[in-house]
Amino acid sequence: MADPAGTNTLQALVDELRTGCERSFGDAHAMPPGVYTSPDFLALEERDIFAQEWQCVGRASALKAAGDYLTARIGEQPIVVLRDEDMQLKAMSNVCLHRMSVLLEGRGNVRRIVCPYHAWNYSLDGALKGAPLMDRQAGFCKESYKLPQIRCEEWQGWIYVTLNQSAPPVHTQLAKLNELIDAYGMSNYIETFHEEHVWNTNWKILAENFMESYHLPMLHRATVGPHSRLEEMECPPGYPAFNYHWITKEASLPIGNAHPSNTRLTGHWRKTTALLAIYPTHLITLTPGYFWYLVLQPQGVGKVHIRFGGGLAPEFIADPEANAHMATLKQLLDEVNAEDRRGVEAVFRGVHAPLARPGQLSHLERPNYDFARYLAGKIGAH
Template structure:
């Protein structure tokens, strides 16, 4: 009975989202508070989004050598992505086939995948190579053990994985975005830092915060806010798999504009930033000189795990002042993140209020409207 009640509660919220999405954008409102606080709604997201959609796990360039690996999580499924001996990226289940321990943590380089529990060990292709003392068991056949493969594709230098064998290829889903941002050459941007954090907020509150720039002048008044011109921001309608908007600004750092050696960008594009929200959880700020990104993973309704990284366009990496540019970028982003954390944690406290009520969206929150419609469409599937 409890499970049925939860299903009804989740479906009621999905219906409310669908109703909101049927409004024209001129009359659009924020999402209902319960979509951020309901465990039943999160269960729907885990079932229909995280178990089915493509999800980014990082930059391909950090896995440069055979044996380089990174780990991630798709819902309840631990994943490892490794560069094999042939130089190919492979994604596999990160769970031992013996007693089901998680195999690897974090990032690093390995010659074999060794289970920390009983030392069963696997090659970079996932094939079991060794299992101590198991040759004493007549029914054991080492050749029958291989870590299950997980779909893995690359787009613009990013690694994506999915558990859905029927999902359309990433490059097809993001074909329009590829065309929109082609002059930036994001594939060649170099990651220079990476961190992981956990914040006390709902994952969608953080995603929405990234998607809109309406908050910049106030929340980021001590950092990037004064350099952002709201009247010049463009927020076009989103697409099925992503939304985006443009900001033309006078950069607070030299790396915010195109490097003199950058011949890809011309005119106002040399100082235009693209804000990209690739559903469900990959968020990228792409400027002519640098990029930074967030990849989100809910840990319950009130906590979100964040993969946070960034780096420079190739011209700035090659510049003699590259180290100084990297340091200044990280300092700026740390300050911006601190401001964002205060903002999104305050919103999460607010959505619990008995008198909380969603208000109308501004024209600069078009991405939030599109995000809500995406959720309603995906979560409404039977």
């Protein structure tokens, strides 16, 4: 039986979000608590955002050889992305065509994709190559089986996938971002570490935390906070597919500024960090010498799966001290992430409070305003 009360409550929440987004930025407020706590709102996000948009699944440099693969999900659809025998990136369904077991887990290298359940096995282009004893079934035709292909594109060294056959290409949606960050040469940065975590918060709370630097002096007072001067930060208006902000400063770590042999960056760009939020869930800190990133996936309203990784610009990859610099950075990032986790999990507890009310945003939270408007524009669009 339909739930008119539940439907009305959800529509009221969507209307409240949209009404808030109609305010000018000078009078902008945080999003209403229900967008973080409502399972029905998450269902709309799954339908109207995650099933429609391009989503990052990792770094192309992590797949170096034929047969290298990584696995991910788009909503409820398991996928695998790999280098085929021609070294092309290919994405396909990660579900066996026999009894529908998930095929591969994690990351690795395979010559064939072998189902762990009944050993049906597929080539790197998804064609069924072997099915034990199935030749005894007269109706079986091996040639009629091939894993469904999924749209896959590479942008600036990142792998993006989507289930939406009509979504505009990634490079089209991110053309303006290309212009803004082209001089960094991010395509050539090499991933040096990758981890996966699950935190107890809503995915949007973590996304918003990454987008703004207003929290740095307080939440990160034991790590990067003392080096974070809010007056140095620029938060320009965002674009339909992304938002961004800049911090220009002399870095405390050598890899935070351009390497002496870096000829791509000049002037203030040699010490400028770009913080990028590519909708819906790809978050990047891009510096002249290194990058780190988060890719988010909701696991219900109160848990978020995180792909966390990073690496170095090519000049630092070639530097004899690169490993030591990266180890120092990784230790710092782990400490910063621990602080962020405490912060975003505290916000998730807070948004459930009966007296919780969204307050006015600061001028440094312009990216959060743009993110809210992105969500309001997508929810209910399909």
